[in-house]
Amino acid sequence: MAINKVMVIGAGQMGAGIAQVCAQSGYEVILNDVSEEALEKGTKGIEKQLARSVAKERITENEKKETLSRLSTSTQLEDAGSCDMVIEAVVENMDVKTKVFGDLDTIAPAHAILASNTSSLPITEIAAATNRPDQVIGMHFMNPVPVMKLVEIIRGLQTSEETYKVVEDMAVQLSKTPVEVKDFPGFVSNRILMPMINEAIFAVYEGVASPEDIDTVMKLGTNHPMGPLTLADFIGLDTCLYIMEVLHDGFGDSKYRPCPLLRKYVKAGWLGKKSGRGFYQYQ
Numbered sequence: 001m002a003i004n005k006v007m008v009i010g011a012g013q014m015g016a017g018i019a020q021v022c023a024q025s026g027y028e029v030i031l032n033d034v035s036e037e038a039l040e041k042g043t044k045g046i047e048k049q050l051a052r053s054v055a056k057e058r059i060t061e062n063e064k065k066e067t068l069s070r071l072s073t074s075t076q077l078e079d080a081g082s083c084d085m086v087i088e089a090v091v092e093n094m095d096v097k098t099k100v101f102g103d104l105d106t107i108a109p110a111h112a113i114l115a116s117n118t119s120s121l122p123i124t125e126i127a128a129a130t131n132r133p134d135q136v137i138g139m140h141f142m143n144p145v146p147v148m149k150l151v152e153i154i155r156g157l158q159t160s161e162e163t164y165k166v167v168e169d170m171a172v173q174l175s176k177t178p179v180e181v182k183d184f185p186g187f188v189s190n191r192i193l194m195p196m197i198n199e200a201i202f203a204v205y206e207g208v209a210s211p212e213d214i215d216t217v218m219k220l221g222t223n224h225p226m227g228p229l230t231l232a233d234f235i236g237l238d239t240c241l242y243i244m245e246v247l248h249d250g251f252g253d254s255k256y257r258p259c260p261l262l263r264k265y266v267k268a269g270w271l272g273k274k275s276g277r278g279f280y281q282y283q
């Protein structure tokens with residue numbers, strides 16, 4: 001099956017990045033969000049990234065124009081009716097995702113593949129909200145999408161071989177490296193990364209060291225490009241908490257309990273870089 005037109009749902013940091021790489025790789029893209037403001041912010045960010053690439057002579061002005069001409073925006077889910085593929089990147093919440101997939105199932109053409117960029121939620125359960133579980137799959141990009149090479153591809157219980165192959169080919173078309181992962185909470189990336197971030201938050205909570213010093217230890221001591229607390233702010237503390245909750249509920253093991261300080265920050269609206277404050281202050 002050939003993919004020509006893609007809808008990306010959710011114009012946050014992940015959705016905007018996914019829309020950008022899809023448009024840059026030649027796909028027609030509709031970026032969808034419930035909020036006009038999010039769409040405006042998302043497209044401004046894409047324009048800025050492309051302008052940077054022109055300035056660095058990685059792409060030409062003409063390639064930038066062509067990429068932008070392939071990108072449109074929409075607040076109507078009904079526009080998925082013209083798409084071969086939908087990639088969902090809304091908030092990490094099962095109720096919201098199953099509602100989106102249930103609606104999409106009635107709107108998207110029968111041949112369309114419905115993919116989720118979920119960080120941790122079971123693909124099998126998301127697929128069960130549709131009448132086409134064989135065409136539902138996890139396509140987990142990493143943040144920042146234009147830079148990070150990995151896409152974890154997650155097969156739900158009923159994902160067909162054909163769906164897997166189409167999505168694997170698309171990941172390669174986007175110049176990413178696909179890795180196949182089974183449908184377990186947090187997949188591979190977040191099963192390993194998020195407990196490390198949670199442990200760094202426990203270290204702050206227990207007063208072991210300051211956030212700056214914890215990040216310095218991990219950057220200079222273990223060569224991580226960002227310290228775990230800077231990375232948590234970058235990912236979004238709400239997303240980190242949702243992922244820890246999915247790991248905790250999914251495995252029923254106390255080693256995945258979210259740190260109380262993480263809960264407190266999210267309750268306070270300190271969501272990290274995107275809200276202006278997390279473990280660090282921004283602007």
Ligand SMILES: CC(=O)CC(=O)SCCNC(=O)CCNC(=O)[C@H](O)C(C)(C)COP(=O)(O)OP(=O)(O)OC[C@H]1O[C@@H](n2cnc3c(N)ncnc32)[C@H](O)[C@@H]1OP(=O)(O)O
Pocket residue numbers: 049052056118119141142143144145146147148189190193225226231235239
């Ligand atoms: C939560 C999940 O479900 C899964 C996840 O995604 S977990 C998060 C995974 N991501 C990571 O672990 C990222 C860790 N951090 C890094 O790799 C690096 O710090 C980084 C790539 C983000 C920035 O790299 P850096 O060397 O510190 O900074 P910088 O020199 O400014 O950036 C390097 C390149 O990345 C680009 N870049 C940085 N941030 C970017 C962004 N938000 N969007 C697009 N491009 C970006 C820069 O433009 C630059 O590109 P050029 O070489 O073309 O100029």
Ligand SMILES: NC(=O)C1=CN([C@@H]2O[C@H](COP(=O)(O)OP(=O)(O)OC[C@H]3O[C@@H](n4cnc5c(N)ncnc54)[C@H](OP(=O)(O)O)[C@@H]3O)[C@@H](O)[C@H]2O)C=CC1
Pocket residue numbers: 009010011012013014015032033034035038089090091092093096100117118119120140141142143234235236239274
């Ligand atoms: N942050 C990260 O590093 C990574 C995140 N992910 C996953 O990607 C997904 C999105 O995360 P991220 O981009 O960080 O989140 P953001 O909060 O940045 O963006 C989510 C966007 O989705 C919008 N939205 C919410 N509900 C709907 C809906 N029903 N229809 C359309 N749009 C909707 C939100 O609008 P509003 O704000 O108005 O509610 C917001 O604009 C999550 O599943 C997350 O786990 C995957 C890899 C990495």
